[in-house]
Amino acid sequence: LAKTTQPISMDSYEGQEVNITCSHNNIATNDYITWYQQFPSQGPRFIIQGYKTKVTNEVASLFIPADRKSSTLSLPRVSLSDTAVYYCLVGDMPNSGNTPLVFGKGTRLSVIA
Amino acid sequence: DAGITQSPRHKVTETGTPVTLRCHQTENHRYMYWYRQDPGHGLRLIHYSYGVKDTDKGEVSDGYSVSRSKTEDFLLTLESATSSQTSVYFCAISRTGGNYEQYFGPGTRLTVT
Structure with a gap:
């Protein structure tokens, strides 16, 4: 089971780009890297997922180096509404003999006006 | 909206009482999950299901049981x-079993007095 390590908290001003890095040194060949966002009193929301190199969608970009031992979630020009906890997860599919993915404690991002 | 509902949304119960939480999905997805979320621990997987009558334990399964007699319901x-089971409980579904894009319900806040 690949364990993830990410900063406990980060602060940013509105309009800045925010990069949150996650370490996953024991990532396995079949593992995907997934990021979720959670606002208070809500369930987590899927943001982005990738296996290697770079993935971009309308919300964020995910950068994964060739060795896949880390990944970086990039949020362009954050606003106050991006204040949330961000979780990095690494895992394979269930019923394949592997343990399903595990949520860590996440990174609490605070965006300041 | 992934069509996930949880019931009840809030519950207060006494120690020693049996409690059943229900997760209902309308989209016929194979994978369903139960998590609990506590301050300082993030989200922790309790049990998951990969099909009707197919379930397995997660990280914190002691004291909990699950059942899935129909695709749409996970109890x-x-x-x-x-x-110690006072917590917020989240149900999640996975649309595509081949990776880990999960969609979460609104949560159930359970207080055990």
Whole structure:
């Protein structure tokens, strides 16, 4: 089971780009890297997922180096509404003999006006 | 909206009482999950299901049981509730079993007195 390590908290001003890095040194060949966002009193929301190199969608970009031992979630020009906890997860599919993915404690991002 | 509902949304119960939480999905997805979320611990997987009558334990399964007799319903039962099971419980589904894009319900806040 690949364990993830990410900063406990980060602060940013509105309009800045925010990069949150996650370490996953024991990532396995079949593992995907997934990021979720959670606002208070809500369930987590899927943001982005990738296996290697770079993935971009309308919300964020995910950068994964060739060795896949880390990944970086990039949020362009954050606003106050991006204040949330961000979780990095690494895992394979269930019923394949592997343990399903595990949520860590996440990174609490605070965006300041 | 992934069509996930949880019931009840809030519940207060006494120690030793059995409690059942229900997760209902309208989209016929194969994978369903139960998590609990506590301050300082993030989200922790309790049990998951990869099909009707197919379930397995997660990270914190002690004191919990699950059942899935229909694709759309995944029940979490606390046989004899304890104060340590006071938490927010989230249900999630996975649309595509080949990776880990999960969609979460609104949560159930359970208080055991």
